[in-house]
Amino acid sequence: MTNDPNKTGHNPVPEVGTKPSAKPAPKRFAMSFVAPVGAFIALAIVGQLLEASTNQYVQLVLLFMCANIIFATSLNLVNGFTGQFSIGHAGFMALGAYTSAYLSTAVVQNPSFFDFIWFAIAGGLVAAAAGYVVGLPSLRLRGDYLAIVTLGFGEIIRVILLNTPAIGGARGLFGIPRPKEVVLGDFVFTNFYMNYLLAIFWVILTLVVLWRMVHSVHGRKFLSVREDEIAAQSMGINTTQVKVRVFVISSFFAGIAGAVFAHAAQGLTPATFGFTKSVDAIIMVVLGGMGSLTGSVMAAAVVTLLPEFVLRPLTDITGIDLRMVLYSLALILFMILRPSGILGTRELPDLWRKNGK
Amino acid sequence: MSDFTNELVQHIINGVSLGSIYALIALGYTMVYGILQLINFAHSEVYMVGAFTAFYTARYMGLADKPGFLTLITLIVAAMVVCSIIGVSIERFAYRPLRRAPKLNILITAIGVSLLLQYSGQIIFGADPKVFPNVLDDQTLATLGTAELRLFDVTILGVAVFFMAVLTYMINYTKTGKAMRAVSTNWTVASLMGINVNRIISMTFIIGSSLAGVAAVLIGMKYPKIDPLMGMIIGMKAFVAAVVGGIGSLGGAVLGGLLIGFAEEMVKGYISSTYADAFTFAMLILVLIFRPAGLLGKPSQEKV
Numbered sequence: 189m190t191n192d193p194n195k196t197g198h199n200p201v202p203e204v205g206t207k208p209s210a211k212p213a214p215k216r217f218a219m220s221f222v223a224p225v226g227a228f229i230a231l232a233i234v235g236q237l238l239e240a241s242t243n244q245y246v247q248l249v250l251l252f253m254c255a256n257i258i259f260a261t262s263l264n265l266v267n268g269f270t271g272q273f274s275i276g277h278a279g280f281m282a283l284g285a286y287t288s289a290y291l292s293t294a295v296v297q298n299p300s301f302f303d304f305i306w307f308a309i310a311g312g313l314v315a316a317a318a319g320y321v322v323g324l325p326s327l328r329l330r331g332d333y334l335a336i337v338t339l340g341f342g343e344i345i346r347v348i349l350l351n352t353p354a355i356g357g358a359r360g361l362f363g364i365p366r367p368k369e370v371v372l373g374d375f376v377f378t379n380f381y382m383n384y385l386l387a388i389f390w391v392i393l394t395l396v397v398l399w400r401m402v403h404s405v406h407g408r409k410f411l412s413v414r415e416d417e418i419a420a421q422s423m424g425i426n427t428t429q430v431k432v433r434v435f436v437i438s439s440f441f442a443g444i445a446g447a448v449f450a451h452a453a454q455g456l457t458p459a460t461f462g463f464t465k466s467v468d469a470i471i472m473v474v475l476g477g478m479g480s481l482t483g484s485v486m487a488a489a490v491v492t493l494l495p496e497f498v499l500r501p502l503t504d505i506t507g508i509d510l511r512m513v514l515y516s517l518a519l520i521l522f523m524i525l526r527p528s529g530i531l532g533t534r535e536l537p538d539l540w541r542k543n544g545k
Numbered sequence: 546m547s548d549f550t551n552e553l554v555q556h557i558i559n560g561v562s563l564g565s566i567y568a569l570i571a572l573g574y575t576m577v578y579g580i581l582q583l584i585n586f587a588h589s590e591v592y593m594v595g596a597f598t599a600f601y602t603a604r605y606m607g608l609a610d611k612p613g614f615l616t617l618i619t620l621i622v623a624a625m626v627v628c629s630i631i632g633v634s635i636e637r638f639a640y641r642p643l644r645r646a647p648k649l650n651i652l653i654t655a656i657g658v659s660l661l662l663q664y665s666g667q668i669i670f671g672a673d674p675k676v677f678p679n680v681l682d683d684q685t686l687a688t689l690g691t692a693e694l695r696l697f698d699v700t701i702l703g704v705a706v707f708f709m710a711v712l713t714y715m716i717n718y719t720k721t722g723k724a725m726r727a728v729s730t731n732w733t734v735a736s737l738m739g740i741n742v743n744r745i746i747s748m749t750f751i752i753g754s755s756l757a758g759v760a761a762v763l764i765g766m767k768y769p770k771i772d773p774l775m776g777m778i779i780g781m782k783a784f785v786a787a788v789v790g791g792i793g794s795l796g797g798a799v800l801g802g803l804l805i806g807f808a809e810e811m812v813k814g815y816i817s818s819t820y821a822d823a824f825t826f827a828m829l830i831l832v833l834i835f836r837p838a839g840l841l842g843k844p845s846q847e848k849v
Contacts, residue, residue, distance in 0.1 A: 267649070271649070273649055273652060275656070322830075325830065325833060325834040326830075326833060329833070329837050332584055332648075332652065333833055333837065335584065335652065336584070336784070336785075336788055336829065336833070337829070337830055337833060339781065340781075340785065340825075340826030340827075340829050340830060341826070341830075343781065343822060343823070343826055344823045344826050344827065347819065347820065347822055347823040348823065350819070351819050351820065463777065467656060467660060470653060470656065474653055478649070508668055509664075509667075509668070510668070512660060512663075512664035513661060513664045513665055513668065515660065516657045516658070516659075516660035516661035516664065517657075517661055519653065519654070519656070519657035519660070520639055520654050520657040520658060520661065523643065523646075523650050523651075523653050523654040523657065524639070524642050524643060524654070527643075527646055527647075527650045
């Protein structure tokens with residue numbers, strides 16, 4: 189435990205002043221195009237193996253994990269990279285989830301695989317619009333106001349969902365379709381697999397967009413707002429604009445996460461998107477490290493898989509639901525003992541680079 | 546009197562009694578914020594613990610079937626004591642180690658503590674709602690047309706006003722109160738003047754938490770259903786009340802509490818009971834847009 193403020197929080201980011209990307213062009217091309225496509229193909233193959241080797245329950249958890257990865261990384265943009273504090277992220281996820289679910293059930297009959305992509309985009313846009321409305325008044329102010337407003341916003345969304353009969357009200361919205369199975373000759377891609385492809389498509393797209401963004405000039409602006417808002421302002425950065433942009437982008441991806449979640453779960457109730465869901469996202473961001481995208485990915489995986497495969501059996505043995513108790517205890521201890529999370533502000537590739545950078 | 550005025554008078558009575566409970570809880574939020582600039586998310590769980598303390602005290606002291614003012618006072622004292630202990634321990638073990646850490650970390654810890662208490666509460670007390678004992682025999686004191694002034698409402702208002710008066714006296718006329726005001730203005734300078742800052746912060750938690758305990762007993766008396774998650778919604782509303790009134794300002798918390806309680810009853814009575822909660826938050830957002838420092842708060846200018 190250290191009392192030095194420089195050590196407990198975000199480490200000062202030395203690269204703020206350096207040129208955004210000093211890498212040679214071919215390598216940059218490799219990072220920005222080949223790596224994501226390669227990852228997609230690799231994950232698609234892994235998906236086939238998982239499909240063959242696991243049961244439906246495990247598959248469902250995997251899809252939830254994909255949704256959580258998008259959810260956590262998008263929140264990290266606000267809480268980690270820009271240093272604001274949103275605690276109503278589930279509200280945006282709910283908007284995306286319900287929009288996508290509504291479009292796929294009531295508007296479009298028998299949606300095709302590609303329809304699901306624009307459903308998710310529509311969900312993201314609705315969430316982004318809400319993010320703009322919420323962000324604009326609250327981000328002009330400093331301090332904890334965003335926390336309060338987002339908390340209230342999450343609650344308002346839940347109440348509205350609860351009282352709108354067109355989307356099921358308190359009963360919830362069920363029968364949300366998944367992408368249909370595709371038969372190519374004697375090779376069958378089941379609807380889990382198609383859904384999985386959709387989910388990893390969004391995960392990779394989100395990560396690429398966010399990664400490129402935080403390593404661009406704009407990303408430097410986010411960091412400068414986090415490190416010292418007044419200093420950023422005096423360097424000519426329109427901090428309100430930066431914060432609102434970050435918030436809107438983050439809301440957009442939260443909406444996408446919601447869409448992925450909706451088609452994986454195939455049923456939504458307003459209770460799913462309560463305060464606990466927002467807290468889940470915060471836990472993932474804090475655990476992985478505020479300001480580390482790869483950290484959030486790892487934490488999202490841990491936070492999704494651990495309760496299902498470790499704590500649930502534990503609950504079955506002890507007969508007491510200790511999940512949330514352990515969660516919250518972990519959160520407190522992490523904050524006191526290792527406030528920077530697993531990775532801090534570093535990214536996974538930094539770990540095997542020499543000189544620690 | 547016409548039906549309309551009857552109804553209105555009834556809503557006003559209910560609004561004031563609900564509002565004074567919100568005000569008691571809001572005071573806890575605002576005091577901690579005034580001194581630590583921290584939204585104490587765990588405050589609503591302290592309140593929940595208070596309700597359960599009163600429940601078990603009544604049960605084990607055999608007071609459950611002896612309604613009366615003595616019972617009420619006993620339960621209030623018990624809830625205050627236990628709440629203070631919980632509040633101080635939270636400060637000591639969760640917030641104090643992080644005193645110099647970035648604000649975000651403390652805020653997250655506060656949420657963590659809140660969740661820990663909620664879910665431990667579910668394990669210890671059971672997740673199902675419990676019926677709060679009958680603390681006082683309710684009776685109608687006066688009628689105005691069909692509107693009734695009931696003993697519960699008068700008691701709630703009386704107890705709340707009593708504790709607010711005690712608090713005002715403490716803050717304004719005692720040495721501890723003076724020290725608290727000094728710490729909230731600038732705690733580094735206060736510590737140079739020989740004020741034991743840690744002691745004052747603990748004191749703040751004791752006072753705030755015991756007020757939450759009082760509120761818990763009053764709420765339990767009026768709405769006798771308690772469960773481990775009861776703190777969440779009411780805590781949020783009390784917090785909204787603190788912000789609307791101007792966080793950090795004691796008068797603001799009382800004003801905000803009354804305003805929120807009043808508005809809630811009006812919305813329930815005339816618009817829709819389902820949207821009452823959403824309305825509270827909409828009001829919060831409006832206040833933040835037009836008067837970000839709250840109704841009675843002083844706008845702060847950050848100096849470089």
